[in-house]
Amino acid sequence: MNPLTSVKGMRDILPPSSAVWNQVEAAARRIFARFNYREIRTPILEETALFARGVGEETDIVSKEMYTFEDRDGTSLTLRPENTASVLRAYIQQRLDQEPGVHKLYYIGPMFRRERPQKGRYRQFYQIGAEAIGSDSPAIDAEVIQMVLAILDEVGIAGYKLLINSVGSKESRARYNEILREALREAAPQMCGDCRRRAETNPLRVLDCKVPEDQPIIEKLPSILDSLDESDREHFRRVREFLDDLGIRYTVNPRLVRGLDYYARTTFEVTHGALGAQNAILGGGRYDGLAEILGSKVPAPGIGFSIGEDRLVMTAEEAQAMTPAVLDLYVAPMGEAALRHALVLATEIRKTGISVEVSTDRKLKRMLEIANKTGARYTLIIGDNEIASQSYTLKNMATGEQTSATRQKLLEHTQWLK
């Protein structure tokens, strides 16, 4: 029988990579705290109807990528493919609209989409996201964008590119769809096969086409920005103005259309060259009207983003932006008595806040080898001599220098651990 393996597209995250994940998450949490965003944890499993209505029946996500199954009572359940619908559901269900102020929430966790796996795309993938619910002020849009860029900076990512656009209200978007469809009746026959198909099924996606020959044709298609109504236009103008005030550099890309049905007005995306075909490291946008779609009687305009954590970690690892975990002290006890002594001593030293591992190997040579390979900064040798003299041998692994140290000195680690 073959050994069991993980499910296709789902992977194990092992050390030392797991440390990078933790550092990325810690960096994000620091930034969220500075912007007064609080964590929300929603269930990984929701009723299928939530995503069908919230994300949109016609989207690829809902129509072909969800992990859906029947619960024992016949209810259709789905492993969340994204988290905005869940957060909005919680907002409505928990009546957060009855509390004052804008709700600023963040989440970190796994999402599930049954797509073909490739670099930067997994069936279980992780998102770090945030939602600001309860305001349609363009200042919130700018702040959300500023915050997500601050996370990238905190993680140590450079060389990314911010793209922004406005897809307008639901009404202007529908109007634009018609205009585009009309224009494509002329243009599509000269375009690639995919575009000819998209001209019928999803005209907005034509704008995303990467076939070089199609680019001149796409340039000439009407821009969505010309279809915006006066209030959308003003909203977008003010978002840009705020971004300018904040010194944030961006490119307006009228062809940036996002795949989820709920986006309205501001949309944005950050790409990074190191990622390959899946070059979007994060995406987001405003979703005024989503609450009503989910059955809320009160409107709850909002904007949010989600970062592809897998992609962020990949970029951080390539940029070597994170520092590996180090072991401060490796304790090498020789013999049974020394081991008993070491366990007690290690307990005391750990209380001072440094990392300590006690070896269970027997030979000193072996123990030093392990200390070296694990990258321990110091090794503490405990043998009969040391127990008798109440003075241990402390070895600096980088220099090889050995000094003797009493229990008291070890506990005051600032003396020796630089």
Added chain:
RNA sequence: GCGGCUGUAGCUCAGCUGGUAGUAGCGCCAGAUUGUGGUUCUGGAUGUCGAGGGUUCGAAUCCCUCCAGCCGCCCCA
């Protein structure tokens, strides 16, 4: 869901047009040193050659199917 490429030791890979796998590099283990690592030297272990089936006297090598990974499409984070 579609297309292309790849799949030999823990990792990176060699193995020409079929003759039953490599003193390969790195890593791992042991010894040179029964209380001293990183350098060096010596020795050692490890493969159902991704899985299954077929062709053949004989398959890692050719054919088919499946699986996995990568790349691209679709789409997205």
